[in-house]
Amino acid sequence: MELKIVEIKIPDGANLVLGQSHFIKTAEDIYEVMAGAVPGAKFAVAFSEASGDCLVRTEGNDASLIQAARDNSLALACGHTFVLLMKGAFPINMLNAIKTVPEVCSIFCATANPLQAVVAETGLGRGIMGVIDGFPPKGAESASDVEERRNLLRRFGYKL
Numbered sequence: 001m002e003l004k005i006v007e008i009k010i011p012d013g014a015n016l017v018l019g020q021s022h023f024i025k026t027a028e029d030i031y032e033v034m035a036g037a038v039p040g041a042k043f044a045v046a047f048s049e050a051s052g053d054c055l056v057r058t059e060g061n062d063a064s065l066i067q068a069a070r071d072n073s074l075a076l077a078c079g080h081t082f083v084l085l086m087k088g089a090f091p092i093n094m095l096n097a098i099k100t101v102p103e104v105c106s107i108f109c110a111t112a113n114p115l116q117a118v119v120a121e122t123g124l125g126r127g128i129m130g131v132i133d134g135f136p137p138k139g140a141e142s143a144s145d146v147e148e149r150r151n152l153l154r155r156f157g158y159k160l
Contacts, residue, residue, distance in 0.1 A: 001122050003129070006076050008115040010085070011068050015112045017084040017091050018131065021103040024049060024057065026082055030104075031059040033097045034086065041089035044069040050079025050125070062087070076117055078126045080105075092158075109133045 010016050026047040034043045044060025046069035056073045060066040065085045072083045084098070091110035098104060109115065113134030120129050141149065153159045 001120050004119045004121060004126075005132075006117045006119050008072050008075075008083075008117055009068060010112060010115060011065065011087075014065065014068075014085050014087050015089070015091050015110065016072075016115065017082075017086075017095070017098060017107060017110045018115075018117065018128070019082050019084070019098070019107040020080055020105045020128070021047065021082050021101070022080050022105055023103040024052075026101070026103045027057045027059040029101045030082065030084060030098060033094060033101060034084070034089070035061070037094045037097055038089040041086055043084065043086040043089065045082055045084045046070045046073035047082045048073050048076070048079050054079065060085075076119065076126070076128065078117075078119060078128050081128060 008016065027045050030045045034041065042062035042065055044058060044062055044065035047057045049055050049057065056070055058066050058070050060069065065087065069083045069085050073081070095107065095110055099107065108128055109131045111133045116132040118129045118132065119126050
């Protein structure tokens with residue numbers, strides 16, 4: 001087994017959900033979740049088959065995001081995984097809906113941070129072992145940081 005680090009490229013202004021799923025209808029089902037969740041959002045999903053033709057299948061409503069999702073899936077080269085990119089929407093608003101898609105097995109991450117996937121390669125193929133999402137902590141929050149965090153959540157409309 002060989003471990004590799006794959007850089008995931010997230011377009012400016014986009015968020016990403018990286019997950020594992022198990023069936024060819026993943027791309028269409030995630031498309032339907034996204035289309036129904038946030039009208040006007042731009043998005044794309046790429047799903048990597050692990051049997052049959054072993055193709056990267058894509059759906060979406062934005063050509064540049066479709067290309068970026070496809071490129072990331074091809075770089076990962078891990079069967080039964082999906083890359084979902086979105087603009088004008090945030091993962092927090094649709095993660096639960098994505099998790100209810102029957103084909104979705106797990107979510108590795110949802111982020112807009114710099115992202116690396118730790119991929120294992122064997123004679124059979126490749127699989128995502130985990131992700132490195134963003135940067136390490138620089139310390140613990142102070143009282144003023146707590147206040148700033150709480151105010152930020154209220155400005156975003158997530159808290160009263």
